[in-house]
Amino acid sequence: MYKSYTLAIFYFTLFSFxxxxxxxxxxxxxxxxxxxSIHSYYLGNEAAFSLPKSNYGLLEVALPHYGxxxxxxxxxxxxxxxxxxxxxxxxxxxxxxxxxxxxxxITSGFMIIKGFSFFVYIKLISFFLLELLGFxxxxxxxxxxxxxx
Amino acid sequence: MKFTLVKDVTxxxxxxxLLSGLLLxxxxxxxxxxxxxxxxxxxxxxxxxxxxxxxxxxxxxxxTNTFLLELIHNDLFFMMMTLxxxxxxxxxxxxxxxxxxxxxxxxxxxxxxSLLFLILAFYFSANFILPYIVAFFLWHTMAYFMxxxxxxxxxxxxxxx
Numbered sequence: 001m002y003k004s005y006t007l008a009i010f011y012f013t014l015f016s017f018x019x020x021x022x023x024x025x026x027x028x029x030x031x032x033x034x035x036x037s038i039h040s041y042y043l044g045n046e047a048a049f050s051l052p053k054s055n056y057g058l059l060e061v062a063l064p065h066y067g068x069x070x071x072x073x074x075x076x077x078x079x080x081x082x083x084x085x086x087x088x089x090x091x092x093x094x095x096x097x098x099x100x101x102x103x104x105x106i107t108s109g110f111m112i113i114k115g116f117s118f119f120v121y122i123k124l125i126s127f128f129l130l131e132l133l134g135f136x137x138x139x140x141x142x143x144x145x146x147x148x149x
Numbered sequence: 150m151k152f153t154l155v156k157d158v159t160x161x162x163x164x165x166x167l168l169s170g171l172l173l174x175x176x177x178x179x180x181x182x183x184x185x186x187x188x189x190x191x192x193x194x195x196x197x198x199x200x201x202x203x204x205x206x207x208x209x210x211x212x213t214n215t216f217l218l219e220l221i222h223n224d225l226f227f228m229m230m231t232l233x234x235x236x237x238x239x240x241x242x243x244x245x246x247x248x249x250x251x252x253x254x255x256x257x258x259x260x261x262x263s264l265l266f267l268i269l270a271f272y273f274s275a276n277f278i279l280p281y282i283v284a285f286f287l288w289h290t291m292a293y294f295m296x297x298x299x300x301x302x303x304x305x306x307x308x309x310x
Contacts, residue, residue: 005236
């Protein structure tokens with residue numbers, strides 16, 4: 001039974017890597033990885049004939065992401081419950097940082113369209129942080145599943 | 150995952166209905182997914198080909214790569230959460246080690262390959278459409294098997310461990 005759980009967790013980490021990778025590629029394709037592209041994506045661009053994003057449009061994307069990101073971070077991080085105090089503290093900090101990064105990544109869009117251009121930088125930083133910490137957590141879970149929980 | 154700690158899940162007054170409900174919803178999800186995919190991209194070689202490459206005669210434009218990526222991104226999330234939960238429940242309830250290993254490996258690998266074949270079909274060759282259909286139905290069949298087997302073990306105390 002124990003080995004079956006480890007096997008399921010191993011595949012879960014593979015899916016996690018693919019999910020993070022596809023998310024990053026989608027971000028690159030749809031929005032872009034520079035300040036100017038993010039600005040144009042949310043506020044529109046006359047030269048490129050793109051319209052600014054509406055609250056409703058952002059909400060359609062934000063709603064599933066709020067639910068999904070919260071769930072995935074909790075599920076991935078909860079596997080580290082079985083460990084010593086220092087290790088648990090370390091992964092607690094990673095999980096908290098991930099929750100914050102996810103929150104700002106999703107919510108920045110709303111602030112950008114309201115006129116707070118500073119959130120373009122917050123969006124980019126929180127996205128990179130989310131990807132980096134997400135990959136780190138998935139990699140550590142992969143190592144854990146390989147060594148055995 | 151408290152059910153990993155409860156001794157006899159089949160006799161627990163809370164966990165038994167909870168797991169039953171979860172398994173029934175997983176069965177509903179699998180069924181709905183088949184119907185949704187049939188509508189979204191098709192489940193036959195002809196319909197998938199029209200979706201991926203377009204159909205001039207019927208004025209159907211091919212899908213864009215962002216559409217495909219969003220579809221895969223969405224599928225990855227639901228696959229990962231459903232299959233992890235299902236595998237955990239199945240592992241807890243079913244006592245045949247070899248069958249468990251084969252089932253979990255088969256469902257996960259076929260799910261991953263279904264996505265891979267869809268990407269390969271879109272970017273490289275229509276020859277990957279049939280493997281996609283096979284992998285798609287294989288992971289659904291295995292998931293149905295695991296969910297139904299888990300339900301059987303949940304209501305047949307002698308079979309579970």
